[in-house]
Amino acid sequence: MSQDKCTIQVNGVEVEARPGQMLIEVTDAVDAYVPRFCYHTKLSVAANCRMCLVEVENAPKPMPACATPVAPGMKVHTRSRRAIDAQRATMEFLLINHPLDCPICDQGGECELQDLALGFGRGISRFSERKRVVRDKDIGPLISTDMTRCIHCTRCVRFTQEIAGFQELGTIGRGDRVEISPYIERSVNHELSGNIIDLCPVGALNSKPFRFSARAWELVQRPLVAGHDGLGSRILAHVMNGKVKRVVPEACEDINETWAADRDRFSYEGLYAADRLTQPQLRGSDGWRTVSWGEALDAVAAGLQRANGNALAALVSPSTTLEEGYLLQRLLAHMGSANIDHRLRRRDFREQDQEVEVPWLGMPVAAVEELDQVLVIGSNIRKEVPLLAHRLRKAALRGAGVGFVNPARYPMLFPVADAMVGSVEDFWLQLAVLVRAAAEGSQQPAGLAQLLDIAPAPEERHHRAVARLREGKRAAVFLGHIALRHPRFADIDALAAALARLTGATLGYVPEGANSVGLSLAGVLPHREAGGRPRAQAGANAASIVRAAPAGLILYGVEPDHDCAGGSALQRSAEDGRFVVAFSAFQGKSLQSLADVLLPVSTYFETEGTLVNISGQWQSFAAAAQPPGETRPGWKVLRVLGERLAVPRFDYAAVDAIAAEVRELAGDRLPDTLARQRPAPVAAPVSAGLSSTDLDVPMYQLDALLRRASALQQTEDGLAGLAPVEGRRTA
Amino acid sequence: MQPSDKTALLSSHVRAEIDHWVAKFPEGRQRSAVIGALHAVQHENGGFLTPELMEAVAAYLGLPAIQVFEVASFYSMFETRPVGRHSVSVCTNISCMLCGGEQLLAHVEKHLGITVGQSTPDGRIFLKKEEECLAACTGAPMIMVDHRFYENVTPARAVEILDALE
Ligand code: SF4
Ligand code: FES
Ligand code: FES
Numbered sequence: 006m007s008q009d010k011c012t013i014q015v016n017g018v019e020v021e022a023r024p025g026q027m028l029i030e031v032t033d034a035v036d037a038y039v040p041r042f043c044y045h046t047k048l049s050v051a052a053n054c055r056m057c058l059v060e061v062e063n064a065p066k067p068m069p070a071c072a073t074p075v076a077p078g079m080k081v082h083t084r085s086r087r088a089i090d091a092q093r094a095t096m097e098f099l100l101i102n103h104p105l106d107c108p109i110c111d112q113g114g115e116c117e118l119q120d121l122a123l124g125f126g127r128g129i130s131r132f133s134e135r136k137r138v139v140r141d142k143d144i145g146p147l148i149s150t151d152m153t154r155c156i157h158c159t160r161c162v163r164f165t166q167e168i169a170g171f172q173e174l175g176t177i178g179r180g181d182r183v184e185i186s187p188y189i190e191r192s193v194n195h196e197l198s199g200n201i202i203d204l205c206p207v208g209a210l211n212s213k214p215f216r217f218s219a220r221a222w223e224l225v226q227r228p229l230v231a232g233h234d235g236l237g238s239r240i241l242a243h244v245m246n247g248k249v250k251r252v253v254p255e256a257c258e259d260i261n262e263t264w265a266a267d268r269d270r271f272s273y274e275g276l277y278a279a280d281r282l283t284q285p286q287l288r289g290s291d292g293w294r295t296v297s298w299g300e301a302l303d304a305v306a307a308g309l310q311r312a313n314g315n316a317l318a319a320l321v322s323p324s325t326t327l328e329e330g331y332l333l334q335r336l337l338a339h340m341g342s343a344n345i346d347h348r349l350r351r352r353d354f355r356e357q358d359q360e361v362e363v364p365w366l367g368m369p370v371a372a373v374e375e376l377d378q379v380l381v382i383g384s385n386i387r388k389e390v391p392l393l394a395h396r397l398r399k400a401a402l403r404g405a406g407v408g409f410v411n412p413a414r415y416p417m418l419f420p421v422a423d424a425m426v427g428s429v430e431d432f433w434l435q436l437a438v439l440v441r442a443a444a445e446g447s448q449q450p451a452g453l454a455q456l457l458d459i460a461p462a463p464e465e466r467h468h469r470a471v472a473r474l475r476e477g478k479r480a481a482v483f484l485g486h487i488a489l490r491h492p493r494f495a496d497i498d499a500l501a502a503a504l505a506r507l508t509g510a511t512l513g514y515v516p517e518g519a520n521s522v523g524l525s526l527a528g529v530l531p532h533r534e535a536g537g538r539p540r541a542q543a544g545a546n547a548a549s550i551v552r553a554a555p556a557g558l559i560l561y562g563v564e565p566d567h568d569c570a571g572g573s574a575l576q577r578s579a580e581d582g583r584f585v586v587a588f589s590a591f592q593g594k595s596l597q598s599l600a601d602v603l604l605p606v607s608t609y610f611e612t613e614g615t616l617v618n619i620s621g622q623w624q625s626f627a628a629a630a631q632p633p634g635e636t637r638p639g640w641k642v643l644r645v646l647g648e649r650l651a652v653p654r655f656d657y658a659a660v661d662a663i664a665a666e667v668r669e670l671a672g673d674r675l676p677d678t679l680a681r682q683r684p685a686p687v688a689a690p691v692s693a694g695l696s697s698t699d700l701d702v703p704m705y706q707l708d709a710l711l712r713r714a715s716a717l718q719q720t721e722d723g724l725a726g727l728a729p730v731e732g733r734r735t736a
Numbered sequence: 737m738q739p740s741d742k743t744a745l746l747s748s749h750v751r752a753e754i755d756h757w758v759a760k761f762p763e764g765r766q767r768s769a770v771i772g773a774l775h776a777v778q779h780e781n782g783g784f785l786t787p788e789l790m791e792a793v794a795a796y797l798g799l800p801a802i803q804v805f806e807v808a809s810f811y812s813m814f815e816t817r818p819v820g821r822h823s824v825s826v827c828t829n830i831s832c833m834l835c836g837g838e839q840l841l842a843h844v845e846k847h848l849g850i851t852v853g854q855s856t857p858d859g860r861i862f863l864k865k866e867e868e869c870l871a872a873c874t875g876a877p878m879i880m881v882d883h884r885f886y887e888n889v890t891p892a893r894a895v896e897i898l899d900a901l902e
Contacts (some may be wrong), residue, residue, distance in 0.1 A: 175802035177809035188801040189787040651805075 011077035016084060022075045022438070029070040037083045040092055042099075042206045043158035044071035047263060054099070054158050056121065058091035059083045067091035094126040098657040099161075102137045103207070104153050104179075110206030111149075114221035117157065139184050144174075145192035147199055147271060155185050155209040161201040162315045168264070169195040170398055170418030185209070194721045196391045196683050196704065200269040203253060203263075211539035214274055215251040227629035228255055228433045230608035230616050231269035232324045232519040233707060234390045236260060236370060238269050242610060249273040249610055249629025257521030259371050260618070267720070268704060268711065274609060275713035277478075280592045285635025286603040291599065298635065302642075304602050306649040308584035309340060312557020317525075318344035318550040320560030321529050321571060323518020324708055326614030327623075328663040330520070330644040330653070331527035331535060333561060341654040343531050343544025344555065347388040347524040349569040350486075350517065353494035354546040355686045356598040360498060362537035364489070366676045367481065367513035372400040378422075378477025378510070380470065382410045382436055382501055384524045386484020387417065388513060388704040388722065390619075406473045407654070408434045410490065412487065412697060429695050431498045433488075434460050435467075440500050442467040445509035450503040452684020456496055472510060480510035486517050487700040490570065492690045499683040512678040515619060519609070519709070523617030526671040536670030536695055548691075551575050559586055561585040561639075562606075564709055566595045570699070575599065588639055591709050605636040608710055612638035615664045621675040625664060743796040745788055750776045754796060767798045771806045773797065774814055783823055783862065784815035812864075820855035820862035822901045825880040826894075828866065831873035840877050843891035847898065860901060 011024050015037050022031045027050065032039050043055040052072035059070045062080035067087060082088050100122060107113040137150040159176060162185065173193045177186045187193055193201075201210050224243040231238040231252075238261035243251045252273050254265035285301035286293050296304075309317060315338055321330055325347065337345050348354075366373075373379075373396040387394040398419040401407045406422035409415070412432040414424055425435035437460035444450060449457065463471075474480045482505045488497050505512040516522070528535030531544035545553060551569050554576075561680040565572035577583070578597050587600040590608045597603075609616075611632040615625040628638065640660055647655035657663050703726025705717045717723050748756070752774075757772030773793045778785050785808055794801040808814040814821075826832075826841040845851050848861060855862040872878045875887025879894060886897055 172800040172802050175800075175806040177806055179810045186802075187803075188791070188805055191801070 011075065013075055013077070013081060015081050021204065024077060025074045026519060027071055028059065028061075028073045028075060028079075028081060030082055031075060032059070032081070039083050040125060041071060042117060042121075042156060043069075045160055045163075045204065048160060048163045048204075051163060052157050054156065055095045056092060056099070056125075058095060059167070059655075060085045068304070068483070071705050074549060084579065087247050093127070094123050096122060097127060097131070099156050100126060100130065101132045102153075103156065104136065106151075106207075106570065110151070110154065110208040110210045111216060112154075112205075112221075116208060117206035121162060122531045127548045134431070137181065139367070142186055143190075143192065145198075146716045147213055147267060148193060148202060149211045149213040150675050151209055151211070152184060153209075154399075156181055156207055157185065159185075160204040160206065160207060161185060161210060164201050164204055165193070165198070168395070169197050169564065173198070173546075176629040180346075182265075185419070192721070193403055195265060196267055196387060197395065197678070197723060199267045200204070200254070200264050212251050213269075214271060219245045219250045224250060227627070227628040229266070229609065229629050230519070230624045231272075232616065232710060233268050233272060233365075234393075235516060235519060235521060235619035236390050236392050237519070237616055237620075237622055237624055238265060238392060239624075240265055240269055241631035242273065243546060244630050249276055259369065259553065262624070264392060264395070267717065268391065271717050272710050272714045273610060274715050274717070275591075275710040276608060276633075278591060278713035278715075280713070281633055282589055282592045282603055282605040283636060284605060284634060285537070286592070288601045291604075295439060297602050298637070298645075300715065301602055301604060302646055303647060305586045305604070308586060308601060309559075310556050312555070312584055314341040314545075315340040315344070316556035316561075318545060318555040318557070319346075319559035320349060320547060320550055320551075320563045321345065321347040321524065321566065322564065323347045323349065323521040323524060324609070324616075324706060325520060325524060325529075326609065326612065327520060327523040327617060327667055328525050328614050329561070329609040329612075329639040330524040330641060330669050331663055332640055332657075333559070333646065334528045334535065335641060335655070336647050336650065336652055338528075339650065343542060344446060344550055345544060346531050346550065347518065347521060347529045347545035347571075348489075348516075349547050350490045351494065351546075352490060352492040352548060352689055354548060355688050355690065356495040356498070356683065357532050357546065358543075359495075359681060359683050361514075361678045362533060362676045363522055363621075363679065364484075364514035364516050365621055365675050365678070366483075366515065366520050367511045369620045369622075370396065370618070373397060373481075374477075375406045376400050376479045376481050377475070378474050378480040379405060379407045379483065380410065380439075380474060380481075380510070381407065381483045381485060382484065382487025383433070383491060383497065383700075384411065384515060385413075385415045385487065385701050386485055387415065388701070389486045389517070391704075393515065393619075393634040401640070408476075409471075410439070412700065413490070422473060423466055425466070425470070429697050429700060433493055433500070434492065436497060436504065437501045437663065438463050438467050439471055439600050440503050440507065443471045443504055447507070450507065451682065453499060453503055456500060456685045458677055471504075474504070474508035474510050477508075477510065481513055482508075482510045482514055483513045485515045486702070489514070489516060490700045490702075492695065495686040495690070499685045501682075502683050503677060505679060508706045514678070520616045521617055522621060523615065523623075524665075526617060527667050535667055535674070537676070540639040554583065556583050558583065558585045560585065560589070560596070560600065563587075564589075564591075564593050564595050565599065567706065567712065568708065588642065589709070591713065593709065605632075605634065605643060606642055607632045607636055611636065612640070613660045614638075614640065615660075622648050623664070623668070625661070632713075636687050742788075743792050746777070746796055747780060750780055760796070767803065769797060770799070770804055771811070773779070774804070774808055778814060782821055784817065784819045786818075790816075800848070803846070812867075815862070815867055818854050818855075820859050821846050821862055822860060822882055823862050823880075824898065825864040825867035826868065827868070827876070827880070828858040828870035831876040832867070832878060835876040837877040840879070840889060840891055840894060844879075844894055844898065847895050861898060874875075 041057040056065035057070040060082040239257040240254035401419035408423035412429045442463035584604045705723045705724040753776035754773040757769035761768040794804040855867040
């Protein structure tokens, strides 16, 4: 038997274990159940609830399984008289101060305390004194508190400290007066804070928007994929009578571990916004009128045919499902147009043909925490993809060097190896300096001379940053949303590729939306067909479409004033002869002024479909909730419309057939992000007055559903998005 | 995370005191200096801590504010709400109780017109809550006034001591 293995006995059965490993891991592995409250596999061991007491032979007293290290030859009993007595005694103490309010507690029916009380509690209480009462804390719009129910396991405290990275909750007071509290009158603000709802084993912390709206056993649980960032987090929608009542994470180690970002957990509230579109609407001479699907689609078919050809264009939300995107681009191609794009907040398309066919992360999500040197360029990563920032944080805590080149010093809650900061317009020059530093002593990378000449001379810190990237065995350079949205993206991209080559790092992209990889594969691009081949004749990109105000425009899940760079320029005047159709879940003021027809289509909660995450994982899911009113899944609407427009081979019976077709075209592998040499562009970039919120869009303003999620809007991040910011161009 | 101007509330004397405590612990263990820091701040602030002061200490030490509040609320020697200038404790633990500590406390309460946990309206005296054994059992009953022990205290002597406080 090797050194790092030993044998112990659990309930009389020989089991293999590692010396030093905690007993509870061993008992869990062999399904010898030990009750617990404070222990959690993702958190440090606190051993403060004492529920996990077990008998260890020759130990003077029962031992907590979560904090007792394995020693060779140990004999453990989890169900002996002594163990059970200890567990029952702990339970009796825990219940002394716990209120008997299960009938009005949201946790009732899914409460760890309730479950264990059934197994280990007494039928009657021997405690006849007064129970203690604890004042509830207001910790913000997302989490409700009933602090009298708290059993002080400190899971929530440890979460804010160890996972979120900034301790926002603590234990105040002591002994039997202890309370869980934020700092005096403060709320809990971290973008992952909602996870403490799941962690809390009792009903002390619950979802505020969900409060008192359903009982756990009335809910049906439906798996789907979160639709706001490219991580592809697995979530479970809890549905009653077709309505989403709440969202919780589904465990998936590869992607979201056991966590959900607040954005994915609370966005569902937007589904029930007052301006939800529930019936097709047609604009007539005397205003909007509700019409049947038939009439609406006739109008759309006629309108699109009138524009036809190159005068037709489509702007598509980067969170649209693969199937919808693919059908839409086929429909447009059939009508003779390649003017379709999902890169709505991008400003620089000068070198789109030189870019990698599919900008993606360049590695699996989970591999990010294994990296040892990272440089993130143009990204407020915590707000862009919260759980990717969590992986980076894990890497940094393991000792990896994580640095940033950014227009601001964003608080990261982990040690930052180097932060190179510049103005919104020019921060990318820091990247040029790094490339200069990296190229010293070797040949200058081809085609970058112009950019490198205007870069200042490298300083010590630049050399250090380059050196650490070079030293890294697993090093990566990532380009985030801010880089992708920058008016000099092409330069940034060329420089980042050069830096990655010179240092041997992997190059990765963090594109926005839930499906930008999928939409790139499905051909929702003006210059590439489905599968990535260049189009014979490139169409207009998102920025040109917005500028050109085409005669026929399809808005797919897009409110241009919020979702497109410069989108508020898109205006309608009466009788301008143009035709605009919006596929949307919401009416929204901007769509009402822009569109001629509004078609109610499902959100990702209400449709089947596929999203491809930034690591290239294809994830298909079924509809979780009932679409309201006449709302239909987008792919079905497009299919019917396509048939009206006589698009050949458009009679897909099921959604899987569409995904399978894209898969056939796209293959299984994503392209090597460094396959092409990218010289810096020659053409000058479009100059645009930029403000930092143009590039760093507030995290709860990213899409139509989020903008209507009321609790999220009341958080600090939500309010930051509503505050009037100078130069901000959203309406 | 904390803008550094939060530390502006701390006097140079308090800063020097905190630095002295930080220096006693290994690099990166400044959390260990919280108790020393809070003593210094409370002393200078007339016997109690405010949310702003605790936050200032946190910012100065580079800790989340809650970690300072945890310590301040845990130890009975820190007051986290405004109290009188002089802190008076009457021990009622077992030795003192057997020697008349409870009567002593009742007498003090009556004389001051407040109960434990309260301060006199003129802000002169704070009668600390339920004090446990202060390790002066040989001189029971005892009272503690601003960290000074008075042993074998009779009710009359207690009044004398209290009335002498400014
Ligand atoms: S609030 Fe919940 S998670 Fe936090 S300590 Fe109390 S019981 Fe544990
Ligand atoms: S689970 Fe072991 S002490 Fe709480
Ligand atoms: S009991 Fe009062 S000092 Fe010990």
